[in-house]
Amino acid sequence: MVELRRLLMAPERLAQAGDQPLQLEPQERHYLERVLRLRIGSAFAVADGCGRLYEATLLDQGLVQLKLSSRQSEPASPQLVLLLGLTRKDVDITLRMATELGVDQIVPMQAERSQPSPGGQRRERWSAQLREASEQCERLWIPQLMSLRSSNEALSQPPIKRGSRWIGVTRQHGAPLLQEVLKQTPLDSSRWEIACGPEGGWSPRELEIASLNSWQPVSLGPTVLRASTAAVAALSLLQHYRARRTQKL
Amino acid sequence: MVELRRLLMAPERLAQAGDQPLQLEPQERHYLERVLRLRIGSAFAVADGCGRLYEATLLDQGLVQLKLSSRQSEPASPQLVLLLGLTRKDVDITLRMATELGVDQIVPMQAERSQPSPGGQRRERWSAQLREASEQCERLWIPQLMSLRSSNEALSQPPIKRGSRWIGVTRQHGAPLLQEVLKQTPLDSSRWEIACGPEGGWSPRELEIASLNSWQPVSLGPTVLRASTAAVAALSLLQHYRARRTQKL
Known part of the structure; x- marks a missing residue:
């Protein structure tokens, strides 16, 4: 099973975007388009670092469509x-x-x-x-x-x-x-x-x-x-x- | 408890020296005298990498007197x-x-x-x-x-x-x-x-x-x-x- 590459984004930024496409930062766009060579329509994953994982699709002009893929996971304990x-x-x-x-x-x-x-x-x-x-x-x-x-x-x-x-x-x-x-x-x-x-x-x-x-x-x-x-x-x-x-x- | 600094020497070389003072290699002498700044008469330890530990005393002219300090230890198992x-x-x-x-x-x-x-x-x-x-x-x-x-x-x-x-x-x-x-x-x-x-x-x-x-x-x-x-x-x-x-x- 190959997992999708992940990008971390701050939870506030994700919340702000809501259901709307989100604009990538220049270095994120560089990483996805140049380093990973993803094409328009490609899938990747976005994590918010606080237990949430999103399915992401690369759109044109450095935009991303996000969809929450599961409930927020609990932090590990202890x-x-x-x-x-x-x-x-x-x-x-x-x-x-x-x-x-x-x-x-x-x-x-x-x-x-x-x-x-x-x-x-x-x-x-x-x-x-x-x-x-x-x-x-x-x-x-x-x-x-x-x-x-x-x-x-x-x-x-x-x-x-x-x-x-x-x-x-x-x-x-x-x-x-x-x-x-x-x-x-x-x-x-x-x-x-x-x-x-x-x-x-x-x-x-x-x-x-x-x-x-x-x-x-x-x-x-x-x-x-x-x-x-x-x-x-x-x-x-x-x-x-x-x-x-x-x-x- | 401060342990003595250790030097590894091949067992064959140590066996060859027997009870006689052993001649240091130039890089060993450099390490002891220049890096660790040991003086004549200083103590250090020598291990043979095969379970034996020696008490060593730095003599002049890059010679070392060695004394086996314990029996050969067993290798760890498994x-x-x-x-x-x-x-x-x-x-x-x-x-x-x-x-x-x-x-x-x-x-x-x-x-x-x-x-x-x-x-x-x-x-x-x-x-x-x-x-x-x-x-x-x-x-x-x-x-x-x-x-x-x-x-x-x-x-x-x-x-x-x-x-x-x-x-x-x-x-x-x-x-x-x-x-x-x-x-x-x-x-x-x-x-x-x-x-x-x-x-x-x-x-x-x-x-x-x-x-x-x-x-x-x-x-x-x-x-x-x-x-x-x-x-x-x-x-x-x-x-x-x-x-x-x-x-x-």
């Missing part, structure tokens, strides 16, 4: 949140893989051992990556990108009711495997949070703040994972547990 | 094998993450939908990546890199006794989650093989060959994963299952 200590490299690929692996919210953190923030255009670039990866992996809800904050601020948020939170640690004797603790996690959790550190790992102060705020230390395996690999490995496990749970409900 | 359909991009990062995630053997495959082989220096570069990642993640056995072969040849190898083999598929209705089938996998397996396809997925012929040779189709989650993400997600799960098993034995 919500999967990644607190990501910024690393010097590989943030882009981590965000891309995290999106494919079903992350629902990303909190970029300036950790104590993160490289100093370069500032600039990162947020825009990160948002674009989340959008692109969402289109490609065909998820209906796109991940929410939170604003950059310090690790101390992010880790000291109080835990929510029916939430679980874990912090990936290395060389900490006795930390259980994430998979072990997942088996004991209540089935009715509404939010799973996983914090992954930067290259140099967590500072003692960060670990103390985490401990005071119900972050449970977990191991992600017997080897020392790089920061990017740790985040991806953790999300692989969490999304698999979530998918199993969904299949069983 | 052996974890990745059959990797070559992709246009991201092979490097996939190999690096796979090494961190405990893969024992990698079979690079020219799949039917792989981009045409560029040939050249790839094998050397891949080997270097496996070595570097092994040093960094502190594993004692480095992954074995098999020679490039066609997917049809690789997938048609007969299954071994007490081995399990899975092939990651997309959009194949009814394929169980890898995590589900792992629960039913015999505890005494000696080899777990996972085949991950290139960007365009498997061809019908590849799937047929796989089916004739005991490759069980598995899903890696509810979204469409890119080839690199699929390999990493699968290995994350497999290594976690293996680590749990090892802890329980």
Whole structure:
């Protein structure tokens, strides 16, 4: 079964069009007509990133006719949140893989051992990556990108009711495997949070703040994972547990 | 606890030195003295990639005194094998993450939908990546890199006794989650093989060959994963299952 190529469009824009043909942005038109080489009358799909999927037909003059193809899908539950200590490299690929692996919210953190923030255009670039990866992996809800904050601020948020939170640690004797603790996690959790550190790992102060705020230390395996690999490995496990749970409900 | 920096050296070279100081190669000396800025008398660690770890002391004139620090460790069991359909991009990062995630053997495959082989220096570069990642993640056995072969040849190898083999598929209705089938996998397996396809997925012929040779189709989650993400997600799960098993034995 070949799926139609997808384009993400903001829900407000789709609502505004209603039943009328919608005008494509120049870069969308370029993508459909030049990159994908769709012809007038060709079908593709449009997602709104908030659970709705549309059947789309390319009309002439860069117009599109849309038809809602199903009811709004529910967001996955529990919500999967990644607190990501910024690393010097590989943030882009981590965000891309995290999106494919079903992350629902990303909190970029300036950790104590993160490289100093370069500032600039990162947020825009990160948002674009989340959008692109969402289109490609065909998820209906796109991940929410939170604003950059310090690790101390992010880790000291109080835990929510029916939430679980874990912090990936290395060389900490006795930390259980994430998979072990997942088996004991209540089935009715509404939010799973996983914090992954930067290259140099967590500072003692960060670990103390985490401990005071119900972050449970977990191991992600017997080897020392790089920061990017740790985040991806953790999300692989969490999304698999979530998918199993969904299949069983 | 801060671990000592590690260097990999071939076991034959270490055996040849015996109890005598060993001469560093120029690039090793550069790495220790210039990059890590170790001084004469500094300690570091040497692994042979076959389960042995040595305490090393830097002497002058690029010599090193070695002392075996423990018995040879056993290789992890079951052996974890990745059959990797070559992709246009991201092979490097996939190999690096796979090494961190405990893969024992990698079979690079020219799949039917792989981009045409560029040939050249790839094998050397891949080997270097496996070595570097092994040093960094502190594993004692480095992954074995098999020679490039066609997917049809690789997938048609007969299954071994007490081995399990899975092939990651997309959009194949009814394929169980890898995590589900792992629960039913015999505890005494000696080899777990996972085949991950290139960007365009498997061809019908590849799937047929796989089916004739005991490759069980598995899903890696509810979204469409890119080839690199699929390999990493699968290995994350497999290594976690293996680590749990090892802890329980």
